[in-house]
Amino acid sequence: MVSVSSTEQLLSLLDGRRLSPAQRRIGQFLIEHLAEVVFMSSVDLAERVGVSQPSVTRFATALGFSGYPALRDALKGIVLGSVGESPEEVRRNEFQAAIAAEQANLEALQRLVATPDRLVETGRLLAGSVPLVVLGLRLSAAAAHYFAYSAQRIHPDVRLVATGGSAADDVLLQARQAGARWMVAFLMPRYAEEALTAIEHARDLGFKVALITDNPLVPFAGSADVLLPAGVGSRLVFDSHAAPIVLASLLIQAIADAAPERTQARLEAHESLSETRGYYRS
Incomplete structure (x- = not known):
């Protein structure tokens, strides 16, 4: 043995x-x-x-x-x-185990999109929601910021909710009054109560919710019209979100593919502005 x-x-x-x-x-x-x-x-x-x-x-x-x-x-x-x-072996095994867990999460995500129809259809629906609301609070805020920043390059009106409470209520109401139909919500462990409250408020206002979370069996799954699971790495002091970030990128691609002419026009306009203003170094 x-x-x-x-x-x-x-x-x-x-x-x-x-x-x-x-x-x-x-x-x-x-x-x-x-x-x-x-x-x-x-x-x-x-x-x-x-x-x-x-x-x-x-x-x-x-x-x-x-x-x-x-x-x-x-x-x-x-x-x-x-x-x-040895102490060195302990540290190496700890880090290697964390990476191996992330690899398993990415493999699960790969299986999820092996049949891409659901992701493609979700991208089409989100592309058609103007404005498009993005929610992410506490540790989930980083993934939401990444998604919203990218989506703003290809979508005409993206509104980020990164603060809970009455501030979130204001953004949701204003977006709904402006014609928003969908909200993309990032909700990773530990699940913030204020984020769940914002999702319920969004549904009360008539929003559809595309939920990105770590497990399809979360108790609040019924609050989502579309649920896209991406596992988090839990081997370290704080969860790592490699798979959720990759899923966010895939969803951005699906939104871009759903409106190719709009996407191309907006990307070209942004590139022109970047060159004129010198945003980036060569």
């Missing part, structure tokens, strides 16, 4: 769990200091990581254990049954 490294076993234990950044810091400490952790109390571990003791308990229960003592017992078993690793 081939022994499995402690890092691989810990990564397997952590993989796919919906952990907060603080909880991931605990997981990271476990990976780097496992031999020490098996002799620590929850108070000791909390002090070393720089979190509260209840955070350690919540971390253990998030992994499916009854509490920290049960987790520590499992960690002892990992230490006894694993091969040794």
Whole structure:
């Protein structure tokens, strides 16, 4: 029987769990200091990581254990049954595992678009919505900004909602009054309540919603008219969004393809402006 490294076993234990950044810091400490952790109390571990003791308990229960003592017992078993690793190997395996998880997400996305009809049709619908609203709050804001910035080059009226609450309500109402029919919403873990509220408000106003999220089985899937899943990498302290960004690029391409003459005219106008104003260096 081939022994499995402690890092691989810990990564397997952590993989796919919906952990907060603080909880991931605990997981990271476990990976780097496992031999020490098996002799620590929850108070000791909390002090070393720089979190509260209840955070350690919540971390253990998030992994499916009854509490920290049960987790520590499992960690002892990992230490006894694993091969040794140098600190350099631990760090390399951690980074390699994160990249491998992203590769798996991209492969899943590739399977999703193997039959491109849904993406093509979604692009056609979004191209016809003027204005087009884009929503992304908190950690999802980066993907929404990328999508909106790109879409503005090929679409005549793109309105980004990057702030929740009444500010989001104002943008949604004004866009709807101006003729908007669709909203593209990026909603990645951890799912912001204010983003869900904005989506529900959009639906109340009569918007159709194209939702880009990490899992087709999310509890709010029923709020979407079109749901396009793209997995997130959860191996690091913060989620990485490689697959959602690629999906955003594919959707931009579908919008461009749906209105080729408009796309070409707008791109040429932007290139002319860029050259005249010297936006970019050669």
